[in-house]
Amino acid sequence: MAKSKKAKEKEAAPAATGSFRAALRAGEGFDLLALDTGSTPGFDGDKEAGEALMPELAETAGDLQERLYAESKLGGKRKVLLVIQGMDTSGKGGIMRHVVGAMDPQGSEITSFKSPTKEELSHHFLWRIRKALPKPGMIGVFDRSHYEDVLIVRVHNLVPPEEWGQRYGEINAFEQEVVGDDTTVIKVMLHISSDEQKERLMERLDRPDKHWKFNPGDIEQRREWPDYMEAYQAAIEKCSTDVAPWYVVPADKKWYARLAVMNLLIEHLEELDPQWPEVDFDVEEQKQLLAET
């Protein structure tokens, strides 16, 4: 229990200003294009200050995650689903590495959704998503998600407009159901500018150790940037619900995006406030028995 107190003291550290949830939530009248992708909502420190906070935030997140996991071992059903969306190079991989990777790998599971396979395409678009939902005590992380079915699918009309048009409602109903199954859903869009993407793609071409991350199709997609922004705007507008709101994280500054997602995760876990579970055996008796072995 001492650890919890320690974690709570740490959380009160100076530079993490206020609530990232409040600062980043896409609410009524949200306008993606009006958002400054280089800004740092909820935080008034610089890169150095932000990076300096990460180790203790990682410890806080790790502690909360372990409690959530422990809770499930004695029957707890709660779990967390972190959905990460964003254009190519927006830093999804960095979030996996530096935020998810900062916690015990036994308590989280990343699922990367690529282009659907033939089998996946033969099912409803939510079929593969349902299979990847987190188990009790776990933090499930989606690297891309069911939102691709109203993003690339919409931009390229991979299904008729009537069909993708219906999906927003289906997604809301699905997420309502997931939340009803004791899942805390945190949906994050990493939002970069087109210029920032250009720089990051150029870096991939400049560095031989980054070549493998580059795909000539990435350039093609840049022409569709406005269509993608429109599709993101629609997805956020239609699917930022009370039970599962969207958080839009300005992501031109990688250090800020990581700090923001880490804090979003912690704020949600703190609301869950998982506790070390009470065991159903007599501890003193077990000590006695153990001593005799």
Next chain:
Amino acid sequence: MAKSKKAKEKEAAPAATGSFRAALRAGEGFDLLALDTGSTPGFDGDKEAGEALMPELAETAGDLQERLYAESKLGGKRKVLLVIQGMDTSGKGGIMRHVVGAMDPQGSEITSFKSPTKEELSHHFLWRIRKALPKPGMIGVFDRSHYEDVLIVRVHNLVPPEEWGQRYGEINAFEQEVVGDDTTVIKVMLHISSDEQKERLMERLDRPDKHWKFNPGDIEQRREWPDYMEAYQAAIEKCSTDVAPWYVVPADKKWYARLAVMNLLIEHLEELDPQWPEVDFDVEEQKQLLAET
């Protein structure tokens, strides 16, 4: 490529004495009971020196892992399977957290094998194991494994002796096949003493934040310690093959066990020597196209 050179310089750091593979491999005439569980084969430094090495070893492992992953994106088929076995409290969870958790979570996948489900029991014992084998570019990690089917199953005679008696040969044939499918198999037993286990179980009873990790059945199992040691000895003797040898890691010192497994992983990855893959597009042409967007 600069990173590779850096990684190689680091690897030559003083305190990591020689090859952990050579020091820990269970060869001809291996005797589990004769092994000092408090020793530190392959390393002559103390705890402080061992822990100080971990951050740079983590970086080396992370770099090699990323190359293996990158290789697979352009058609490479190689992958690694790290099998972790050991008695309760031997530190399997700590290896997951501190060794596996030190690498990018996108490049590794942990599978924990619990008591088999009804469905799993209705299949051959290797059925659930095959489903969890790593994909190209990945480091698959088994927290317990098919060896449970010749450990707890043998100690408790959960299947007739003729049946578990056959399994050693089946395991060897299976592992031969896995290795033939471009998988580097690293099998590790974390070896603690019975006294060390007693202390660790007592700690779980002493600390309310550890109670959930304790199971009254753990005390029961302590009576079977000699039977388990016999079963481990048999498994290691019969299944430490040239293509998939066993490494037995003295694990009374947690810091040493972590250092040893990290080094075993690195030594195997270095032998694979994965390289950043050559891409099949014209880099200069792509730069030109990108600049025009």
